[in-house]
Amino acid sequence: MDKITRTIKAIKPPDKNTVARAQERQDTLTKPPGSLGRLEELSLRLAGIQGKPLPVIKDKGIITIAGDHGVVAEKIGNWPQEVTAQMVDNFLQGGAGINILARQINARITGVDMGVARDLASHPSLLVRKCGYGTKNMCRYPAMTTEQAVQAIETGIDIVTEEATKGLDIVGTGDMGIGNTTPSTAICAVITGKPVAAVTGRGTGLSDAQLEHKIAVIQKAIECNHPDPTQPLDVLAKVGGFEIGGLAGVMLGAAALHIPVVIDGFISGAAALIAASLAPVLKDYLIAAHLSAEPGHRIMLEYLGLEPLLRLEMRLGEGTGAALGIFLAEVAARTLSEMATFTEAQVSEKGEG
Amino acid sequence: MDKITRTIKAIKPPDKNTVARAQERQDTLTKPPGSLGRLEELSLRLAGIQGKPLPVIKDKGIITIAGDHGVVAEKIGNWPQEVTAQMVDNFLQGGAGINILARQINARITGVDMGVARDLASHPSLLVRKCGYGTKNMCRYPAMTTEQAVQAIETGIDIVTEEATKGLDIVGTGDMGIGNTTPSTAICAVITGKPVAAVTGRGTGLSDAQLEHKIAVIQKAIECNHPDPTQPLDVLAKVGGFEIGGLAGVMLGAAALHIPVVIDGFISGAAALIAASLAPVLKDYLIAAHLSAEPGHRIMLEYLGLEPLLRLEMRLGEGTGAALGIFLAEVAARTLSEMATFTEAQVSEKGEG
Numbered sequence: 001m002d003k004i005t006r007t008i009k010a011i012k013p014p015d016k017n018t019v020a021r022a023q024e025r026q027d028t029l030t031k032p033p034g035s036l037g038r039l040e041e042l043s044l045r046l047a048g049i050q051g052k053p054l055p056v057i058k059d060k061g062i063i064t065i066a067g068d069h070g071v072v073a074e075k076i077g078n079w080p081q082e083v084t085a086q087m088v089d090n091f092l093q094g095g096a097g098i099n100i101l102a103r104q105i106n107a108r109i110t111g112v113d114m115g116v117a118r119d120l121a122s123h124p125s126l127l128v129r130k131c132g133y134g135t136k137n138m139c140r141y142p143a144m145t146t147e148q149a150v151q152a153i154e155t156g157i158d159i160v161t162e163e164a165t166k167g168l169d170i171v172g173t174g175d176m177g178i179g180n181t182t183p184s185t186a187i188c189a190v191i192t193g194k195p196v197a198a199v200t201g202r203g204t205g206l207s208d209a210q211l212e213h214k215i216a217v218i219q220k221a222i223e224c225n226h227p228d229p230t231q232p233l234d235v236l237a238k239v240g241g242f243e244i245g246g247l248a249g250v251m252l253g254a255a256a257l258h259i260p261v262v263i264d265g266f267i268s269g270a271a272a273l274i275a276a277s278l279a280p281v282l283k284d285y286l287i288a289a290h291l292s293a294e295p296g297h298r299i300m301l302e303y304l305g306l307e308p309l310l311r312l313e314m315r316l317g318e319g320t321g322a323a324l325g326i327f328l329a330e331v332a333a334r335t336l337s338e339m340a341t342f343t344e345a346q347v348s349e350k351g352e353g
Numbered sequence: 354m355d356k357i358t359r360t361i362k363a364i365k366p367p368d369k370n371t372v373a374r375a376q377e378r379q380d381t382l383t384k385p386p387g388s389l390g391r392l393e394e395l396s397l398r399l400a401g402i403q404g405k406p407l408p409v410i411k412d413k414g415i416i417t418i419a420g421d422h423g424v425v426a427e428k429i430g431n432w433p434q435e436v437t438a439q440m441v442d443n444f445l446q447g448g449a450g451i452n453i454l455a456r457q458i459n460a461r462i463t464g465v466d467m468g469v470a471r472d473l474a475s476h477p478s479l480l481v482r483k484c485g486y487g488t489k490n491m492c493r494y495p496a497m498t499t500e501q502a503v504q505a506i507e508t509g510i511d512i513v514t515e516e517a518t519k520g521l522d523i524v525g526t527g528d529m530g531i532g533n534t535t536p537s538t539a540i541c542a543v544i545t546g547k548p549v550a551a552v553t554g555r556g557t558g559l560s561d562a563q564l565e566h567k568i569a570v571i572q573k574a575i576e577c578n579h580p581d582p583t584q585p586l587d588v589l590a591k592v593g594g595f596e597i598g599g600l601a602g603v604m605l606g607a608a609a610l611h612i613p614v615v616i617d618g619f620i621s622g623a624a625a626l627i628a629a630s631l632a633p634v635l636k637d638y639l640i641a642a643h644l645s646a647e648p649g650h651r652i653m654l655e656y657l658g659l660e661p662l663l664r665l666e667m668r669l670g671e672g673t674g675a676a677l678g679i680f681l682a683e684v685a686a687r688t689l690s691e692m693a694t695f696t697e698a699q700v701s702e703k704g705e706g
Contacts, residue, residue, distance in 0.1 A: 030443050031450055032432075032557035036673070037646060037666030079385075079701070086700040090383050095693025097384055104684055204385035293390060311664065312681075313390030320389070327680060328665075331457055340448025347439040348432070 003154045008279040010256035014048030022047035028341040042332040049260045049285055054337040057330040059167035060107035062319040063250050064174035067115030067243035068134030072179040074217045077203055084178045085116050092123045097316050101323035115242030129155045131242045138221040142238045149237035149245055156249020170260045172326050173247045174319020175267035184270035186218045186239035188296040190227050191273045192303045199296030232277035247271035255285035262325040265292035265317055269300035276304055289325025356507045361632040363609035367401030375400035381694040395685040402613045402638055407690040410683040412520035413460035415672040416603050417527035420468030420596035421487030425532040427570045430556055437531045438469050445476045450669050454676035468595030482508045484595045491574040495591045502590035502598055509602020523613050525679050526600045527672020528620035537623035539571045539592035541649040543580050544626045545656045552649030585630035600624035608638035615678040618645035618670055622653035629657055642678025643667055
């Protein structure tokens with residue numbers, strides 16, 4: 001717990017002075033002011049987070065954390081639990097969506113097993129940091145103990161801290177875990193206070209009847225556990241997941257090191273709700289890559305005050321949306337740093353109309 | 354004119370059979386069906402256009418065409434005409450926004466002078482294909498002759514045909530030209546039939562009074578010239594621009610060669626209106642990169658039946674939006690081609706719920 005407290009204390013608001021200097025440079029670049037739209041805003045945010053008027057996005061990382069969920073016993077989805085481990089294997093063989101996306105943006109990926117239900121064969125690209133073999137079925141028990149919740153977050157902090165030693169200018173978050181929209185939805189409902197039915201989606205493709213059942217399961221999990229919305233660790237322990245805790249830790253640890261965090265979709269959004277409830281200033285370090293097809297995601301992002309960069313109806317997870325967001329962040333940083341100024345280019349200044 | 358007619362005849366509808374084969378493969382990839390959202394749709398479109406069930410996006414090009422506009426004499430913007438030539442110089446020195454974006458996506462850029470008002474110093478990266486030294490002031494005269502309109506389109510066809518000989522799997526369109534939102538707005542109003550006031554925007558940043566003046570100028574140009582909305586060459590000649598005609602030619606020429614075209618913002622949209630009026634089947638070859646901050650752009654895209662991939666409030670032109678769209682197209686093609694199938698990855702198929 002000390003590690004979480006220390007990390008939270010280390011997160012300072014982004015530097016306004018640096019943002020002002022970045023804005024000054026934006027205003028001198030050879031383009032009509034504001035004409036790069038949201039990429040300009042993004043460049044200023046990156047400057048403030050990194051504390052550099054010319055933000056640098058060179059070393060890019062995606063941390064994709066896998067975990068299983070006992071609540072799959074309630075049959076809330078279409079895929080059997082063993083698919084989580086198979087997805088991790090597919091990722092380790094380079095065949096998953098995130099492998100292609102990460103290659104495209106030249107980012108390294110760190111795959112982490114924080115709670116897959118079985119032991120995976122060891123692989124040089126896999127960090128094994130198990131907090132358990134899947135969570136418990138949250139319809140009957142808390143998903144994990146408070147100690148496991150703390151362990152999950154601290155493990156996330158450790159992972160990103162270790163990654164930062166290799167050079168890390170920006171980090172994206174990703175998830176793998178059959179059933180993980182269910183705890184994410186529960187977290188969304190508890191923390192934002194919205195009705196479960198308003199934030200529950202079809203995950204990987206549920207029918208109307210399956211959707212009704214999923215809503216009932218989430219309501220039961222909340223009624224059974226009574227998570228306290230003002231206590232993020234309690235929410236994580238009772239209705240969360242190991243990968244969700246891990247991603248919350250990654251976000252906190254990155255922010256403490258002035259590293260911008262590009263959050264992926266719905267599962268990363270749930271992690272962000274936990275992390276930002278622990279450390280409200282964290283919100284200023286988060287970049288929402290995209291708006292997921294999951295209906296609760298919009299509510300999460302509104303609650304966090306984040307505007308997604310992309311709306312491509314993606315819902316794959318793994319960090320695929322985050323990869324696209326990292327690409328846009330790199331473009332934003334590079335235009336700010338590399339475009340010529342009016343003076344350099346000897347272009348006439350704007351006239352009087 | 355023969356060249357335009359021949360090119361239009363060569364444009365065939367995308368191949369439905371290939372699209373079906375691409376869809377079959379999408380359905381076998383290791384992800385929930387549809388979970389890459391609009392990237393999946395895009396991959397199918399690319400397959401159909403290229404006639405390849407595994408579309409290839411390797412050789413990427415952006416064609417950025419510059420031209421000047423006599424209507425700047427009516428003081429419709431804030432920037433003096435000489436800035437067009439200076440922007441081209443800045444581009445040739447590598448300092449423009451499009452230079453950074455093209456480098457980021459590993460695309461080559463072809464810069465073309467089709468109508469800058471003065472002669473530019475020769476440069477290995479600049480094609481000089483002048484149709485004139487700026488258009489005429491369309492408030493008093495047709496912007497160009499019909500012969501020049503034909504020449505502009507044919508030049509665009511030639512440029513993309515030449516580029517294709519070097520390898521070109523996808524092409525983005527870009528523009529440079531002080532004042533070019535004014536003819537683009539006129540084209541939008543004439544072809545879509547919308548009132549000028551509904552499609553006129555603030556370009557590089559006009560005040561309310563300047564916006565009113567710009568609307569009046571466009572209305573005057575249309576009243577003075579009476580362009581025939583059913584005759585795209587007439588519209589181009591009377592209220593168009595050389596770069597707009599050139600970009601229309603690029604689109605037609607690319608489609609004739611089964612090359613997908615990623616259109617940039619408002620000026621490319623005007624070119625697309627001209628080109629798609631000449632050859633309606635062209636629409637199936639166009640990918641709308643983004644929704645520009647110019648209000649008429651949404652109306653153009655709706656008229657063309659295109660849904661933009663990005664909404665980043667960009668309005669820089671030069672092909673900067675197109676570059677981002679090409680990146681997404683490459684991601685779409687690569688996920689379709691390179692992700693593992695369920696069989697390859699030995700991942701369990703979706704269960705019965």
